Amino acid sequence: MQQPNNEAPLLEVKGLKTGFNIDGEIYHAVDGVSFKVNPRQIVGIVGESGCGKSVMSMSVMKLLPVGIGEITDGEVVFQGSNIENLSEAQMNKIRGKDISMIFQEPMTALNPVFTIGFQLSEVLFNHFDISKQDARERCITLLKSVGISRPEKIVDEYPHQLSGGMRQRVMIAMAIACQPKLLIADEPTTALDVTVQAQILDLLKEIQEKNDMSVILITHDLGVVAEMCDEVIVMYAGKIVERTDVDSLFYNPKHPYTKMLLDSIPKLDVEEEALGSIDGIVPSLKNMPKVGCRFADRCPMATDDCRRITPELAEVENGHEVSCLLYKTSYPLEEVK
Ligand SMILES: Nc1ncnc2c1ncn2[C@@H]1O[C@H](COP(=O)(O)OP(=O)(O)OP(=O)(O)O)[C@@H](O)[C@H]1O
Numbered sequence: 039m040q041q042p043n044n045e046a047p048l049l050e051v052k053g054l055k056t057g058f059n060i061d062g063e064i065y066h067a068v069d070g071v072s073f074k075v076n077p078r079q080i081v082g083i084v085g086e087s088g089c090g091k092s093v094m095s096m097s098v099m100k101l102l103p104v105g106i107g108e109i110t111d112g113e114v115v116f117q118g119s120n121i122e123n124l125s126e127a128q129m130n131k132i133r134g135k136d137i138s139m140i141f142q143e144p145m146t147a148l149n150p151v152f153t154i155g156f157q158l159s160e161v162l163f164n165h166f167d168i169s170k171q172d173a174r175e176r177c178i179t180l181l182k183s184v185g186i187s188r189p190e191k192i193v194d195e196y197p198h199q200l201s202g203g204m205r206q207r208v209m210i211a212m213a214i215a216c217q218p219k220l221l222i223a224d225e226p227t228t229a230l231d232v233t234v235q236a237q238i239l240d241l242l243k244e245i246q247e248k249n250d251m252s253v254i255l256i257t258h259d260l261g262v263v264a265e266m267c268d269e270v271i272v273m274y275a276g277k278i279v280e281r282t283d284v285d286s287l288f289y290n291p292k293h294p295y296t297k298m299l300l301d302s303i304p305k306l307d308v309e310e311e312a313l314g315s316i317d318g319i320v321p322s323l324k325n326m327p328k329v330g331c332r333f334a335d336r337c338p339m340a341t342d343d344c345r346r347i348t349p350e351l352a353e354v355e356n357g358h359e360v361s362c363l364l365y366k367t368s369y370p371l372e373e374v375k
């Protein structure tokens with residue numbers, strides 16, 4: 039586990055709200071999210087589909103669909119600069135170089151009509167003044183560093199000629215080509231089979247350590263979190279409901295949502311069809327409760343107050359934050375067991 043450190047955070051997200059314009063009205067997919075990522079830290083973001091994990095990362099990258107999605111409040115501070123004040127040209131310099139991103143489905147992120155070498159070189163040309171020959175050599179070195187054998191051959195191949203795992207390795211090579219300080223990995227292994235998934239995660243961890251990189255790892259998979267992360271943020275319906283270090287998430291989870299997510303992890307001794315997902319669904323943006331806890335309708339611990347009082351994220355133990363009325367110290371209820 040990571041030691042506490044006094045270095046300035048690499049990334050600081052403060053009260054971030056990101057809204058989408060739907061039929062002329064703004065609905066917030068990220069609704070007041072604050073967290074920090076320290077140098078060399080791996081922060082996991084978990085939560086079911088539709089909780090705002092990807093919108094949060096697109097906000098950090100300033101890659102929201104123009105005219106549809108926008109940051110309406112809060113700040114994203116990267117290396118001391120508020121990204122809101124950066125021009126598109128300045129953001130382009132940061133994207134790929136200082137912060138880069140890998141996505142779930144590498145086939146959609148790679149262009150089918152260009153060779154691997156061409157696409158990898160593009161990243162290098164965007165940020166460095168190098169010759170074609172040097173770029174080709176760097177591509178080969180990069181492909182080798184992500185565990186691709188025969189990189190001299192692969193560099194001239196097209197995405198469809200590679201397996202899913204190899205394509206994801208290429209995506210990682212592209213993401214680390216400029217040695218970013220922060221890598222945002224949005225479900226980087228979901229599309230892969232379990233063995234390849236483990237190899238890719240090992241690779242990410244190895245690169246993270248070697249390059250002293252920070253990582254935001256977005257995943258549905260708490261097993262991945264246990265293996266990879268220092269700290270974990272649990273999101274529900276656009277808000278952070280729990281934030282803590284990885285050990286206390288597993289040994290001392292507090293929010294009923296986190297507990298239910300943990301209970302839904304596949305167990306070795308349970309039949310496949312018995313695997314739990316949590317009953318009910320994440321409310322859509324248009325159906326978000328205006329007050330109260332957004333999880334109340336699915337929460338076995340919910341009381342009437344949970345539908346009337348909006349809980350706030352508060353530290354309930356050292357470094358462990360929870361947003362739930364059950365933990366509000368002034369609130370006369372017992373802790374959930
Ligand atoms: N372009 C868009 N226009 C309108 N609503 C959007 C848009 N993109 C995302 N949303 C909404 O924002 C909310 C959060 O979506 P987001 O993609 O961030 O979820 P997620 O946590 O990444 O889910 P998943 O685990 O499935 O990737 C959802 O309700 C989604 O429908």
Ligand SMILES: [Mg+2]
Nearest residue numbers: 091092093224
């Ligand atoms: Mg997503």
